[in-house]
């Protein structure tokens with residue numbers, strides 16, 4: 171589709187909005203590959219507000235939209251974008267007869283926008299109205315964003331902003347799920363890197379703990395994520411956890427995202443418990459055997475129930491179970507059955523993801539090119555999970571959206587009151603610094619400037635384990651020292667007092 175913008179609006183936002191209606195749409199820059207689809211936007215500001223007009227053409231049809239935003243609703247730099255978004259939404263809705271559930275919002279964190287409104291003094295009801303009337307979101311999404319923001323507001327105190335968290339990446343899995351788009355090594359040759367990887371990782375973890383200490387920060391939460399952290403053998407897991415033993419019992423939450431049920435053993439959970447883990451994830455994604463096979467998971471539902479009861483036996487304060495709506499071959503009825511059976515176990519946390527589609531070529535190669543493209547099954551499944559979990563006493567406490575999610579849906583973490591996954595909130599709402607160790611991880615330094623605005627500085631680790639291991643011991647030491655210098659300089663300028 172050709173995009174013409176007259177005014178100060180970023181093409182990227184317009185492209186994202188177009189893709190809500192035309193998933194996978196391309197935006198050629200030359201006329202040679204012109205497919206006849208057109209989207210033209212004009213934005214003009216005057217003394218009292220901004221006007222936007224949109225004209226769209228696709229599949230032999232044309233439609234127009236218009237909007238006006240008075241000054242003062244959004245910061246100046248956002249006003250043109252949202253005016254254009256409203257005009258474009260009107261035009262595309264007229265063209266297709268469909269309005270995306272999140273209206274003109276294309277970002278990852280809609281609940282953060284709701285939190286901003288609550289922080290500005292809006293009541294929950296007013297925030298919901300803002301979402302439906304200004305962002306044009308559906309009522310159920312507006313309520314979801316606001317309720318999630320309320321959970322976050324209950325947990326995030328000023329003191330929390332002066333703390334920090336630690337993330338540790340284990341980007342290895344026993345086998346590859348067909349839909350996986352993460353960095354995770356699965357072949358036996360690559361899994362053989364684990365011992366070397368752990369050696370470097372443990373040193374990085376120790377360095378991060380020293381850095382946290384020298385910056386005078388309190389460590390609030392630890393999260394070991396993947397991949398599949400329990401792909402480590404019991405002794406490897408113990409070697410990693412031993413690096414945390416001086417701090418792990420003092421944090422408010424320590425998550426081991428065990429993940430695949432077929433990697434969870436009594437011994438590993440025992441070690442996790444001894445070293446202070448308070449929260450484990452036992453992720454089945456679905457309780458439909460055929461769907462499990464479709465997506466290349468190497469475990470059965472029986473494996474899941476066994477792993478779950480092991481986790482219960484060890485008495486972790488919190489157990490999370492992940493489910494995915496809209497998986498290839500799944501139906502609304504079978505997803506409802508998965509939700510009901512997981513709910514019957516009464517875990518303190520249940521996270522419901524919407525299936526996120528990889529590039530179609532990869533889907534074809536992996537035999538997964540049969541999925542719910544328009545997101546109707548996923549939409550219905552997500553709606554059911556929301557109703558079921560709310561009526562069973564769970565509350566949404568964190569939420570994010572991903573690119574290429576079927577039906578433009580969201581991922582939502584639900585919990586029992588008082589059992590919210592703290593790390594998830596800290597990380598998603600960018601409450602405080604998360605130091606990160608391991609391949610593909612990102613340290614996110616979070617502070618504020620003199621105007622009270624949040625300042626973020628990201629420090630990237632090498633993407634792949636082989637890159638992470640490629641540097642010499644001297645280079646790693648230099649890299650760690652560089653992180654320490656950057657963090658010290660950041661905190662001396664932006665540290666929250």
Ligand code: SF4
Pocket residue numbers: 342343345346347349350351352353354396397398429430
């Ligand atoms: S468990 Fe997660 S990271 Fe591992 S292969 Fe499956 S989707 Fe990818």
